[in-house]
Amino acid sequence: MAAINRDDVAHLAQLAHIEMSADELDRMAGELAVIVDSVKSVSEVAGADIPATSHPIPLTNVLREDVVGHVLTAGQALSGAPDAQGGRFRVPAILEED
Amino acid sequence: MTDATLSFDVAMEKFDPVLGFEVHVELNTATKMFSSAPNVFGDEPNTNVNEVDLGLPGVLPVVNKKAVESSIKIGLALNCRIAESCTFARKHYFYPDTPKNFQTSQYDDPIAYDGFLDVELSDGSIFRVEIERAHMEEDAGKLTHMGGATGRIQGADFSLVDYNRAGVPLVEIVTKPIQGAGSRAPELAKAYVAAVREIVKNLGVSDAKMERGNVRCDANVSLRPYGQEKFGTRSETKNVNSLRAVENAVRFEIQRHAAVLDSGNTIVQETRHWHEDTKSTTSGRPKSDADDYRYFPEPDLLPILATPEWVESLRAELPEPPAARRKRLQADWGYTDLEFRDVVNAGVLDEIEETVAAGASAAVARKWWMGEIARRAKLADVDPVALGVTPAVVVELDALIRSGAINDKLAREVLDGVLAGEGTPADVVQSRGLAVVSDDGVLQSAIDTALAAQPEVADKIRAGKIQAVGAIVGGVMKVTKGQADAGRVRELILKTLGVEG
Known part of the structure; x- marks a missing residue:
């Protein structure tokens, strides 16, 4: 049985703010199921003593010294903004107070 | 709409409160968590950002080493275990305060975990709060809601966004459920946040100014009948951003929950918003799909390995713990136990220390902070620290009194002027003509x-x-x-x- 079904895809699409038609949901559920199943077969090979891989590159602690570097002007920062006012990005009011 | 409440005493007779806190601490690094843009409060909007903070395509974040070290120090000071290896994760949500549409945070492998903090209550007793985890993440930008009658989001026409705060390093400290506080729950809430604030300030890793949002608290409250093991449904009151507000918010939520449960209804698991003006909370949004953040490992950031050598070298840098510091300060200042406890409870220990360091005697510093300043703070219903009097002002007032330029009565008028923004005490004496008649x-x-x-x-x-x-x-x-x-x-x-x- 596939680890991902049509309802899962619809739920993810909603969370990701992606509008999908019924056809697209059907097709995507099938395609994602193949991918998820493929990943699952890799998991079967890896034993319980192998930790999950979060990164493919064998590097750690790539760190930066705490020194101020490159910074934009407000004008540069706002240059790609659809709308701006008083040096700030102007966005539609969104009713969620977090 | 006002929620019904039971009196606190009746609520305590019927129900056993369980608390939980998420405290966000902004680190005072020179630069941001993942970009080299400056971490500075109060600058012109959108002048402390670069491409990484704006989430522009193709950028590569790099972790701030000092922020990691500060996080480890916080973990050590909270008696936590430090993860030998940990990773960052993307926490997805759509809101204009984060231009990337995700917050870079940590998920199931926080850098610090399984700690505790011994919190001293006002009577000198110790309450141990267990720490679940402390993890690294980044702050969001600041929204200002425009239009509408109240300046709140309800009725706003649009919002303006300043991303200077976006990417500022944060450490989020999460407690395990806190049981057994009973009627001392509100006091414990305040004392816990005060203790965290004191620790991060003492470590020098945060400016720890609550009025600037350097330390912010979300307070979880639930009630259950006495003897019941299972927790009740909780509410999460967001952004309770002063010590007094933490105490008041927990007290209010206990009284509100008690009224709901006592009338046979059930608590809705939801976010609540604290309102300083009405000393009450209002309903935010219910917990829903929006809380499914689709966490996944941040592919652009590599794991952090905290070797024992690194951790021990940081442990060796830890300053004197606050409890030991208090003992030392009390001895230095010669305050009685009662005087010292009052100072601690008023939250002016640091201010008195700074005032003494700036040249006043311990007795004079206490006279001002626990006297005239405390009196005014009480009238204004704010914390003494939030009143706007600085140690420098106290030292200057004292110097003016000692030189005979003003007397105690005039000093209070001078303070009026200072708080009204008329300048330094000397400026006010001059402009208001308040010098004593010495001719x-x-x-x-x-x-x-x-x-x-x-x-x-x-x-x-x-x-x-x-x-x-x-x-x-x-x-x-x-x-x-x-x-x-x-x-x-x-x-x-x-x-x-x-x-x-």
């Missing part, structure tokens, strides 16, 4: 007038009843509208009458 000629003529008005008192003093001099001093103070140095006036009166003091 002996002026004083002498006021004394002559007062003596002439009360010849029988003058006779008594001449006859040796020195204590009668108070009546004449009073007369002189009246004429000079309080702007005279009472000690000098007394001297001059006795001299005028030819009496030895």
